[in-house]
Amino acid sequence: MSEVDDAIAAARASWSRISAAEGGAPVRRPVRRNQPLGRRLKRIVVADAAILLAALVVGMVMPLGIMGALFVMLLLVAATVLFAVWPPENAVAPPPDKLRTVDLKALPAQTGRWLDAQRPALPAPAQHLLDRIGDRLDTLSPQLGRVEPEGELAGEIRRLVGEQLPAFVTDYGRVPEPLRRVERNxxxxxxxxxxxxxxxxxxxxxxxxRLAQDDLDSLQTRGRYLETRYGGES
Structure with missing residues (x-):
């Protein structure tokens, strides 16, 4: 778990303790707000770390100077502002029937936005799973740029992410709330x-x-080649 996740968890725990101390009724955690906030903070941390690392590498080759340091600071500010406001939280979630026709590359982001809109109606364990599914979709999204849109794998992804997932959550949403905790079969x-x-x-x-398998195989093969070719020349 990252430091950002730890901070968010600590804030939620503090809010729960304050509510209990005041003797109020249990307050439902604002998960839908906190979860996108956590993602934004993660993106900001990753982007800023990448900029600082790049600046460190360049600084080892040549002095950055005052102008270089100022440029790095501007990049840090720009990255922070960009990921603080993008994507916009008030963007309208697409209806589930539209997800079937969304461009494959945009499908994970569109489905994730739709899932965030359904979060308030779901029980806490399901909300936790939505967080994990959101992380999976974030990982999947850049991988789809190399997938043939009309191929078999693309069809599987579209059926699961654009059809089965939203249909399953929609079916649950149609169950009357008092019956959702009543056993059946x-x-x-x-x-x-x-x-x-x-x-x-x-x-x-x-x-x-599966999408990463070719890259993993290529990395492993290239690593063995480098060890064989250059490993004994030190």
């Missing part, structure tokens, strides 16, 4: 939702691994 609708989202999260992770 050995399971409650809440339990069925969590189990189904777990399966979807694992399948998205498996798809991402």
């Amino acid at each position: 050995g399971r409650t609708p809440d339990g069925a939702l969590v189990d189904g989202l777990s399966v979807i999260e694992r399948e998205i992770a498996a798809m991402s691994s």
Whole structure:
């Protein structure tokens, strides 16, 4: 877990303790607001770290000077502002039937936005799974640039991410709230939702691994070549 996640968890725990001390009714955590905030903070930290690392590498080759340091500071400010406001939180979530026709490269982001809009209606364990699915979609998104849009794998991704996932959450949303914790055939609708989202999260992770397989194989092969070619010349 990152320092950003630790900070967010600590803030939530503090809010819960304050509410309990005041004797008020349990307050539902504003997960939908905090979760996108956590993602924004992560993106800012990663971007700023990458800029500082690049500046360090350049500084080892040539002195940056005052102008170089000023340029790095401007880049840090620009990256922070950019990821603080992008993507906009008030962007309208697409309806689930539109997700079937979204461009493949944009599908993970559009589905993630739609899932965030459904968050308030879902139980806490399902909200936690939405966070994990969101992370999986963030990983999957840049990988889709090399996927043939009309290929078999693209069809599998579109069916799972653009059809099955939103349809499954929509089906749960149609169940009357008082019945969501009533057992039926050995399971409650809440339990069925969590189990189904777990399966979807694992399948998205498996798809991402399949897409990365060629790169992983290439990296391993190139590493063996470098060891064989240059390993004994030190």
